[in-house]
Amino acid sequence: MSDSPSVVRIGVIGFGQWGPNHVRNFGLFEGCEVRRICDSSDARLAAARKFARGVSVTKNPADITEADDIDAVVVATPTGTHHALVRAALLAGKDVLCEKPLARTAAECRELAALAAQHRRVLMVGHVFLYNPAVLHLKTDLDRGELGRIYYMDAVRTNLGPVRSDVGAIYDLASHDISIFNFLLGAEPLEVSATGSSVLQKGIEDVGFLTLHYPGNIVCHAHISWLNPRKVRQLTIVGDHKMAVWDDMNNLEPIRHYDKGVTADHYSSFGEFHMILRDGQITIPKVKMSEPLQQQDADFVDCVRTRRTPVSDARRGLAVVLALEAALESLHHHGRTTRVANP
Ligand SMILES: NC(=O)c1ccc[n+]([C@@H]2O[C@H](COP(=O)([O-])OP(=O)(O)OC[C@H]3O[C@@H](n4cnc5c(N)ncnc54)[C@H](O)[C@@H]3O)[C@@H](O)[C@H]2O)c1
Incomplete structure (x- = not known):
């Protein structure tokens, strides 16, 4: 198998809700072919046969991870299965794109990272928001200092469903927000405090409120839930110069910049001051939207x-x-402040 194949031959493991999106996208690219699809469910294999005519299907992941005619493996199965499938693919010399989160535990992630490095394999994690044009726009804004020093970020990611039973809402949904915070700030959280509750299934939280403390005294909050009447996908960023709101449900005008702020004005020699509110223009930058998953898969x-x-x-x-x-x-x-280990 060549390290730079002219045609990249892909095998997709997991053809549930998300896997078909990968199959569709990889099928669009020049010099790339989806050769095989694996799923443990007969019903999903039947769906795969209809969806991708001519592509061979199998119930056995080894038919993909061990196959000589596959260069790269996409893992789109439930989180608890990621470690074993990614490990098998890396050991067999495949490049891997694994859906988020990479694995259930940090120890499993570390092992996979070490294996990829040792075998010189590409190991990409499907943190798809890093390919979202609005997130990339905000990243440029922050790096250029458009908003000034960042005070805090507040994310809301709620909807009614989809409800999972393999992981709770924190692993499923907050994985997106944490990946976005880390990317935008170019940093990782030092501490986290989380509360939430499990209503539908014992021991599996349906709602979570996470407060993450980043270096530089930056606080990021995420409210995530799959038990909520409204689909909200929103991020507010507050800096000392400007503020921004990203509404991921608004494809035409996803970002608004607010020239708003508060400064303290000293008006006496006795240390007295009053707060001056700045309430200026609201601007809507042009963001050309494209399908983030397509960008991510093309990058892979x-x-x-x-x-x-x-x-x-x-x-x-x-x-x-x-x-x-x-x-x-x-x-x-019960929300005890907990240290986040270094990667
Ligand atoms: N990036 C995103 O926005 C996004 C969106 C949805 C899902 N995801 C991720 O994609 C992954 C899959 O999510 P989903 O919603 O498609 O889940 P799903 O439960 O709908 O589908 C998973 C599929 O994997 C199959 N499967 C389970 N174990 C298997 C195994 N060992 N071998 C082969 N097939 C197996 C199941 O039969 C099922 O068809 C998860 O990691 C999830 O977090 C990411």
């Missing part, structure tokens, strides 16, 4: 071809899981 193919390390690499995946692990520990201790 490019990494396979060029042997480049993806932005969303194993270290980034590990950093997210470290924060998730700490958040669950905090949740189990």
